[in-house]
Amino acid sequence: METVSDYNRLKFFPIMMYAIVMGLSGLTITYQKAAILLNFPHIIGEILMYATTTVFIIISYIYIKKFFKYKIAVKSEFSHPVRINFFAAISISMLMLAIIYKENFPTISAVFWYPGTLLHFYLTMHTISFWVNHNQEINHSNPAWFIPIVGNVLVPVAGIGFADLGLLLYFFSVGMFFWVILFAVILNRIIFHNQIAVKFMPTLFILIAPPAIGFIAYFKMFGIIDFFAVMLFNLALFFTILVIFMYKNFIKIKFFISWWAFVFPIAAMAISAMLMYNQNSCIFLLLLSYAMIAAITIIVSIVTYQTVIHIIKKEICVQE
Template sequence: MENSQEKNRLKFFPIMMYAIVMGLSGLTITYQKAALWLDFSALFGEVFMVLTTAVFAVVSLVYLKKFFKYKMAVANEFSHPVRVNFFAAVSISMLMLSIIYKESFPTISAIFWYPGTLLHFYLTMHTIAFWINKNQQLDHSNPAWFIPIVGNVLIPVAGVGFVDIGLLLYFFSVGMFFWIILFAVLLNRIIFHHQLAVKFMPTLFILIAPPAVGFIAYFKMFGVIDTFALFLFNLALFFTLLVLFMYKNFIRIKFFISWWAFVFPIAAMAISSMLIFHERGSLFLQLLSYVMLGAATVIVIIVAYQTILHIRKGEICIQE
């Protein structure tokens, strides 16, 4: 009986588990930058680096096992109108691990970056082709749609030094263009149609990520904070303030793995804040950096605790 239950758990192990790696990666990079720019101990970043890599390895091994044992279940996820977007969390996890290792271990960084970039290129093409070839219901649209397309903006963050800047600009352009398009679609759905399902409410935090990551990528490529860079940073700040203003929407919702969507965008905003503070320097930006770092840490603690609690209760890998 127990063995059968274990098999079912494996069958329903969701691709969304990679969102955990994205969240932990974001926190790792945040503490790495805090060590550089806010005089934090480098130990935090090193510990989180090991933890994030271990979680990525475990999630990957379990999902590979599912792939070999339950190919049809994986195929169903890959053709699901919502879950298909989370397959890009695999390549984004690899790209974020590349960012984590870039400064200390550039060879390991390259090992993650090249296959991560190729996989993300494929998933971008597959997702857009999927949307074109199959009619999408407006009710299926949610901020998770940003993951496969806008994830392209992450590629230049670790890619500087690996390939020509022209190629990095290709990915940056695609990500920024589709961010605008998808945001318009999403805003239309939220304002004029049905509200987001409760389980997708945490994904509203993803709205912060495109301008925040775009700001970091732009600075990495060009090394300047000009009008366009400030435009991106201010939009990221606006969406951060918006989700803070809407805090009542989040405090009583039931736990879902999608809660990990809270973490990565907040971490991206924390890194953006520290970067602009380092370059510009101001009391407001310093305060914002500490607040965002604290927020990212607290959210990870809460979400990790809830994840462990629900795994122990057997409420995670179950059929929906």
């Protein structure tokens, strides 16, 4: 029989849990690329591939169960000015799983890529329509706004061979355009308005992701390192240095599921550094690659530990 505690925990199971899949996917892809470009053991990436897929299936099962039992709660999240942005974490998780399986299991990759792309297209349109039709408060803006829109840049990363270059460029163009627009909005909020809520402070790491993923997608599509590619890489490097410079903002904050926002952008920077190193063999880029791999490994270890501890204490799926 379902207890009141079980009822509450399922009802308040947050859509932000998909950030865990995004983080683990980033870690998996990092080690897959490290095996190819830096001769890391392939077994690490393989183990992480299956672990990440398992976590995605478990979280999806629980959230689907929540959808059928508590549709009003899901609808409330889908119309929430902040939580709505995290629904795109579902499609982004699918796109990242498509990247994970692309090299060795292209059929499985396609199974994730096509529905993931369609879902992300819908969520992009829905989110922008939501912003247009509902007045947004400046205090609701935060780097999580990048997730549904700038996530479009992920589509070309695994899309080579699945779709025409013109279609991939459509998603790339949309993502890069709204990155610039939303960055201006969020920078305005951060500088001139109230500070970001503590629980969303880790989302500042998301500032690294758009230029880093943009660099990866651009290189995947064209296979060249030109001025535009270098500019994207340098911007990603700048935001990486910036969040390191601001480390005091992060070391004392209370644990929230949003901590997983630390992981995905660091992974994007690590992969970007490895790709750049593979092109020009600069010792700085090699050291940066190792530093980013070490950073993401340590962060995932800490966040995973904290997540498990708070799940055991039943402090995650609770009403805010």
